[in-house]
Amino acid sequence: MGSTENIWNAVEVPESHSSEVPSSSLAVDHSLSLPEMKPRIVELCKDLFKQWSSLDASDFSLETVSGGITNLLLKVSVKEKDGNVVHMTVRLYGPNTEYVINRERELQAIPFLSAAGFGAKLLGVFGNGMVQSFINARTLTPLDMRKPKLVSKIAKQLRRFHEVGIAGSKEPQLWNDVFKFFERASSLKFDDHEKQKKYETISFGEIHKEIIELKEMTDRFNAPIVFSHNDLLSGNLMLNDEEDKLYFIDFEYGSYSYRGFDIGNHFNEYAGYDCDYSLYPIKDEQYHFFRYYLKPDSPHEVSDEELKALYLETNTFMLASHLYWALWALIQAKMSPIDFDYLSYFFLRYNEYKNQREKSFLLARSKFSGSQIDS
Template sequence: MEGTCTGKKNGRLHLNIRIKEDEDPHNSIMKLLRILRPQWRIEDIKKKVFTEGTTNQLTGCYTGCLRSSDDVVLVRVYGNMTDLYLDRRKEIEILHILHEHSCGPKLYCSFENGICYEFLQGIALDNKLLREPLVYRLIAEEMAKIHTIKPRDGSRPQAFLWTKMAHFLQLVQDSENDEMPSFLRLPETTSVEALRNEMHELKRRLGPVYSPTVLCHNDLSPANIIYNDTKGTVKFIDYEYGDFNYQAFDIANLFNEYAGLTDTDYSRYPSVELQMDWLTAYLRRYESCSGTDTIVSEHDVKNLYITVCKFNLASHFFWGLWAVIQARHSDISFDFMRYANARFERYYEMKEEYFGM
């Protein structure tokens, strides 16, 4: 653990504290809390470690009862080597923008290898809740609201998908050069060059498919969706991959998450009926938040459905590459190679069907 001098980064509170992953983080966390919550008595502070994530270590700190407390500080320690492929300054910028629009938690501070931010009361979704019409329509409406948030400077943003995917592929190649064993069992993906050629084909075939560039979460798994049944709201958390990207990618990414993370099963992929209902709720809210009075037609919904199906492939390829990188660098106990294979298998299984739509 380093010193506790405070400072500002882009006008925001930054604490010169580092929490080492190979040591007990208790003392470091207490040091953070003495600055952020000086009114808390040390003996009253309780901690809960959350284990849903596959990238970071997350600890909730509070006094009293977690479920009823209106002041819980979440301490997120970045995962090993994640700065290789995540832009932490961008994440902080996105968090502030979202909080300004009542779409995200308040950021309390950053520290040398993490951030502290507000805990949103509610429950993280499971596969059952993800299929409840009341809940999934709320998700659609919240995503639509976020998708209409404009850049602060009024610029026309570029989608981050292809730049980020190319960066992932370079990291995969670097890992292979670092004596990484053969990482995929599919004949189509046995070399970095094969993956590179496939990525170029994917980009070429998606090029003519129009999808607006909007502010996206880009990683909307059930664990990143908090449902508050008392308020009847959902909020999204963990914007590590938050950036401007293709609208259809964000939606497709969510639909792919229905298959699950630890036991990926695409028989759980949402039915066409569920998707159509979801997309209808989304488009109605999107048009409303955009300030237009456009009536959403069945034709509009069907067109978006087809676009989402095509970008579904980009989601599989993106997270397949990500999982290979994680397998090389992450300290988290998770079978990233199994997950990489599941995503690439689904990509090749659905490729011609989706591009044929």
């Protein structure tokens, strides 16, 4: 497994956007301290935005907005010659994230999503990241996500998000991505002896069988294919409390996929990074979400049949979310230098898949057999 090998096609800025958005070949080391990083960020900004080329380094300031388990996000403030201060975000991709993220797909989608009012505006791209407009809002917590008022706002926004059209192929990518992840995850070798021992306890034959069976089951739903966020966790939801405005951010994993996957994945994220799946929304909580998703302007007109159908769809695709992120975590356990126990995260996600499998498959089969099962 060479370091240049990639499960995706080579990542390039698409031709259609390279002329519209400034680009730079410069890269910034993700591991530097903030003081060490500043001169490199200043150089990058001057290279991307020629109007700032004569500014002094003291006209630039930066602070860390977040350090997730994939990227580093910085707020950069620039004092222009006329005294105006411009704020923007610089997103540094985590090292080796190209093994799990299709950057070309992301860059293709951002202008369309931005035009529809989602996320931040793309201002520039560089060797290992992008520059976007700054969003003045706070990041939600997993507990915020389940508050009824916010649930309805998220559901309405997700419906609108799913109505955005992105240029290019509309082929759903979920299973293509899962099989790519499986291929990569099943052929790893860890230098760390303890990690290797844990890794060797995983039955990839069993996982492959589960992927095939789950794909066959989900295919029977003929679920709507929409442009999906695919990573709608609390960290990718921001709220401006003063304006009561909700933002979706970070479209790294966005692709055409299945409606039920995007919703089921969102519900899984109620558990947070601690994976407390006792927080997974109960049926009534899901129905509250579904009403505002299906009919944002008249949620109480949604029929019981519509609610039940989306409930069965979502709670079958929810299983696919566990497989997707479990396999993702194995790749990250090998590739990512970030201090996070990805190997344990694999077991948390895969074990929850096994915990929920029987109930979800039973519910799905009830739909196709016509039998009534108490869910």
